[in-house]
Amino acid sequence: MFLEIQMSDLYKKKIIIVEDSEFSRLLIDVKLKNAGFTNTHLPLSSVEAWEQIAQAQLSDHPFDLVISDLNMPDLDGMDLLSKIKDDPMSEKLKVIIVSADADKPIQNIALSLGASAYVTKPFVPEELIKVVKAVLQGEEIPPIKGMFPAS
Numbered sequence: 008m009f010l011e012i013q014m015s016d017l018y019k020k021k022i023i024i025v026e027d028s029e030f031s032r033l034l035i036d037v038k039l040k041n042a043g044f045t046n047t048h049l050p051l052s053s054v055e056a057w058e059q060i061a062q063a064q065l066s067d068h069p070f071d072l073v074i075s076d077l078n079m080p081d082l083d084g085m086d087l088l089s090k091i092k093d094d095p096m097s098e099k100l101k102v103i104i105v106s107a108d109a110d111k112p113i114q115n116i117a118l119s120l121g122a123s124a125y126v127t128k129p130f131v132p133e134e135l136i137k138v139v140k141a142v143l144q145g146e147e148i149p150p151i152k153g154m155f156p157a158s
Contacts, residue, residue, distance in 0.1 A: 020044070022048070022072045054081050057082060072143060076105055085117065103122065103125075105126045
């Protein structure tokens, strides 16, 4: 019963998907919803996402997780990650970076800035769901490279 309650709470976590590609944004959202996550938010830009994150962190219903692309106009994923981690109100917010950039140095920078996980596109949606669950449960995740775990 405890596990059922814990899993039920997991699926109610507030997740914001920050992705400039509408296709990718909707794909991630659909896969999360199919997995049972019901509280997802899809801002149209990274700037709008930061505004929503900053506002939510001041409310009784802050975000629990950010899933963000890296390469976006206006405010890229690294800058968004830095803003989140530099702000005392959001510094503990968990962030998963999902990017086509497979460079190890870029992954290391994102992780050193405080990303909880790094997933390289294209990814198997079920693998992303596993990463989301693990991050929300506080587990450490190795970088996921494309269709296979990074070596």
